[in-house]
Amino acid sequence: MTHSNSKTIPSSETLDELTSPVVATAAVDDDPPAGNQRVFVGARHYVFATACAAYALFHLLVMNVYPLETWTYRLLHLGGGLGLGFLLYSAYGVEPDRQAEKQTPWSVTLLALAGAGTLYGAAAIAVIWGNWWLRGDAIPPSWTINSFGIPLTLGTVLAVLHGWIFGDRRIGHWTVADILLAVATVASIGYVIYFARALQMRAGMPMAQPGDMWAAITGVILILEGVRRMAGLALVIISAVFVAYAFAGPWLPGILNHSGYEPKRFFSYIFTDNGILSAPIAISSTYIVLFVIFAAFLQATHVGAYFVNVAFAAAGHKRGGPAKVAVFASGLMGMINGTSAGNVVSTGSLTIPLMKKVGYRSQTSAAVEAAASSGGQIMPPIMGAGAFIMAEITGIPYTEIIWAALIPAILYFASVLFMVDLMAQRFQMVGLPRSALPKLGDLLKQVYLFAPILVLVWALFLGYSVIRCGTLAMITAAVVSWLTPNRMGPRQFFHALDVGARMVLQLVAVCAAAGIIVGVIALTGIGTRFSALLLGIADQSQLLAMMFSMLVAVILGMGMPTTAAYAVAASVIAPGLINLGVEPLTAHFFIFYFAVMSAITPPVALAAYAGAALAQSDPMKTSVESFRIGLAAFVVPYMFFFSDALLMQGGWLDTIHVTVSALFGIYLLSSGIIGWFFGRIGWMLRALLIGGALGMLDAGLVTDLIGLSIGGGLFLFQRNVLKTADLAHGKD
Template sequence: MKCNKDEVTNVGINLKAGTAEEIMAKYDREFAFRKFQGPWARIITIICVIWSLGQLYTAAFGIFPSTLQRAPHVGFALVLIFLLYPAMRKSKSIKIPWYDYILAILSALVSLYHVIFYEDLINRAGNFNDMDMWISVIAVLLIIEATRRIAGPVITSLGVVFLLYAYFGPEFSGFLAHPGFTVKRIATFQWLSTEGILGIPIDVSSTFIFLFMLFAAFLKKTGIGDWMTNVAVGLTGSATGGPAKAAVVASATQGTISGSSVANTVGTGSVTIPLMKSIGYRPEFAGAVEAAASTGGQLMPPIMGAAAFVMTEFLNIPYYKIALAAAIPALLYFTGIFITVHLEAKKTGLKGLPREQLPDWKHLLKTKWFLSLPLFGIIVMLVKGFTPMLAALIGILMIIAVAMILPETRLNLEDLVQGLEDGARSALPVVTACATAGIIVGVITLSGLGLKMAGGIVGLAGGNVYLTLLYTMIGSLILGMGVPTTANYIIQATVSAPALVQVGINPLAAHLFVFYFGIVADITPPVALAAFAGSGIARSDPFRTGFEAFKLGFAAYLVPYIFALSPVLILVNVTPLAITKALITALIGMFGIGASTTGFFVTRCYWWERLLLFPAGVCLIDPGSFTDTIGLVIIVVIYGLQKLRSRSPKRPYVNT
């Protein structure tokens, strides 16, 4: 199992070649597409490349007027989805049926309708004709069907329910009742205005998000992502529980780029999970470590999940401020997993791998340090106030430039074309999620439901801030179990975040709160898709793996409450001294929570020690002097007792 200085062990490479695509297709609809060869493969490539080049053109020379930018963006996605994704997910045929040709043609036509009749549509806004209505109806139905194929039935059903709600408004009672709207009004509002399908979510998708998808595709194509994984494995692989720690570090760096919990779990997990099992980690724990770390990647600045870019539009603040606000909570999330992994390894006596079986991370950094420049470049540009579009464009150019330095990373014309195609393909689920979320937001806007729902949540909680947070968390988790992160955030930002603001939560904290819980739904039983994907690689029980991932990522369920109630952790109205104190005590608190969940601190914990360590850790995460004192006293006392116990002669240990 030896490997040279630049390669991770072949255990992961063989697994990736054999099962990665099957696992991703099983747990993520995005990867269940037709595998074309020959002419149709070239046609798909041409469509993807044209779409990507168009997006790069607008990034370099300026975007088009709203609907001229957004409608073609949706049109390209719809055409590709109907050509690539079969009507039935389990279909193995690569032959395109006749009805998918028709759907693809209709997708192009409804998109071109905006381009051809742009001025006419502006002039008759609010007084649309029958042709406008039928085009809009077709567009809405195409988006619903495309979303069903690539994102699944849950978000599709939500879109349909909201459309029915817009039509049958008088049939409802209480605060849900409204006068109702005609089919013509609903459809044209959705497709011909900029408040429905072509609203803020698609605006962000057609500008920032697509370019960062391209950025991630080129990182992968040049091997920069693999280089980061190799450095992480080499750096931590020989430590106690090394492969698991490597999974945490690698997933933090990879996940922030990919933005997909399942894809990141399979991508890095195909290397790290076999390594974890090779040193004695239980299969369930190995799969859970990778799933929990991969899910947290979307929380990790500088390039968080696509929803973070939508947040900039909802809050009307620069992206770099959102990234800075998310930095400490993300650090606590990964620190919690890292500590839990370390304590689990100490408890079970698991060592790291021999250094000769690991990549030489010093050699990798010395010879290929420049491969990290695109990531650092994007961070600098965002902090300096560059628009995300320009930062992503320059980042892509930097990737291509640094890749030319080494023969093994150098891109030829075929590689460039493949990168453009991969970027376009990866954008498809985001476009449909944003479009269908736009339908939901459009109905909420049209009917006035948003303010009613916010008031309803507050009323249900009796105005209590803790209950409002709890109800919002439950709603985000349930929605996140079947709805993509981006769509989940958009819906909750429209419905639940205003409720949090009503009870006094800082607006940025409120939006980050729903954003976080939409993401950790991927490791929340009973439907924990990232954990199920990890179990596919680890060959473990999916539900046990999901429960282990839930325990590992438990910090993600606590930290949002802390920054919502006291936004010091998201850098709102703080001094350098206050944030330093809050960070140090929170990191100590993570040890308390990790010791409680694993049952090991200095030595194995008694049941009452575990019972005390958990609230002590929570007290330390809460940035208050009184709670910090209580938490610190408990942890110091238990640490001292365990230190004495570990030095005493061995005696039988009983843990209840």
């Protein structure tokens, strides 16, 4: 770790001049809009907010009051999320003062063709539904089935192209092309819902109909465009490669070879619960949307600001205080929202400027916040979406998963805390003056704001369903708000539903794209063949297989959000690891952990990039430094691989032993990386510490004694109890 010597380290007297109090406000709870996210005003705002609130309320009612048939519910979840996403997210970035551009003949022609195809297809499907609703005839007119598909698909493609070529960059307006995409979404999803029972029998089979194929092709195009707008191009490219692989199999060599599939069979198969409607969307439509709305309820009560203020009161005055606040606040915020970049933006807007004030460089400030915030996705009880998808894939109860995640999460945040504390010692970072910090005693009077989290955990361990637990926690948040100035009335309830729906749109698109990839893996059998390849590469060595799996998970995580990266990696890698004898819980946690760590792994480190934007630092240098700061955490998965007692899979004594051993090993590793162990140490002693720490990965008695001996000997050496001659010749 380097530090700019030209940077002036502020003295305590200088910081005492900080007169404005450091207090987190409600802005901490707000999610800033993405660069292409529209911000509506006036009538547009109320229309769109009402649609979002209705979308969120629909999920709560279905999950708690009026259940729907599974396919129908998932399809409504997907269609509503995509439709709202096209209206909220522009094809490209928006600008506040942008004026409407003059329409060219090419633009008008392209839009007219897109409208003609899309509206004809939508009208045909509307006739199908109307024929049933109005006449009670379940058999639609033949012309509707035979003629809607090609116009709908071509119209959708032209609407997408219009957005790419003639995108409207006004921040408060949706375009005609975006409305057409929303209409196409309703049409394609409407077809699949109408024929859902028949599709369950014929999808992916020779008896699949051309209409099934065209509706599915339209749906896939809409999903990929939605992902491009809401989550970036990388996941689109990966998904498109998998779709192409389904057709290119006969011409590919080795394990990639397969017989190939007809478009009708492939696309009808991909829009079933083996593909797009599989585990990722199943989780997105239940647990994810529930807990995202729960997070929105907590935002309405400003719990996030309270958590950040508690962190400042508890750690702000310590050496390197703002950096430690970033660690504590990100851990607390992670319990609410379970995101990386979101945590960076919310807590970093406060902690990054203060880290710079106490002497941290810009890139180091951003890197610390990014490394700390990435732990939000492994912090129980919400853990982003990872715990829910893991429970769905493995069949392991959700409560067991979050219980197993507790110690790895503690070790992660401990590793980052050790790094920032050692850095503060080495570079003499001071804390903030107590006079500028919130008073812990005053904050403890509002400790009831932790009640929603406590109710959630308590209900989970009483054995209630996850949906019931989330609902109870949501109700608790509303009740608790009446003890604060931010009482939740009808307006705040409406706002929470609106915000919750907007927050979930990206995850809907991401989970649908992950479902495409999962479907291709299942259809082509590449997952099984990849598992066989993994067995061959590892040559029956579990450790080598785990290292290979780490690389795959991190690389996937660079190209797509953590949720999708884990879902894909779990489908491809986890079966091979389990065949090698690795316990399913350990295998899945290992993969998920490294998918999360990709957020701070160069060259594509999304959390680090978010921090760099706040700190005005170089994104690539920030990502490299965030990787260094999080480096000690990279050994945690290997620790629970060698000893699953860290996942609460052993007895209490074993768990306590391996936890203490792991904490000591991580401290040694952090000291070696920073170059400070009760004083400055040179490269040889740093290498010795790192070697001792890596030896403690396997929590055995011998390796623990070696690590303790290295740490104890170096401590005595640093305290001048042992001399160099004593180390060389032995002490008499």
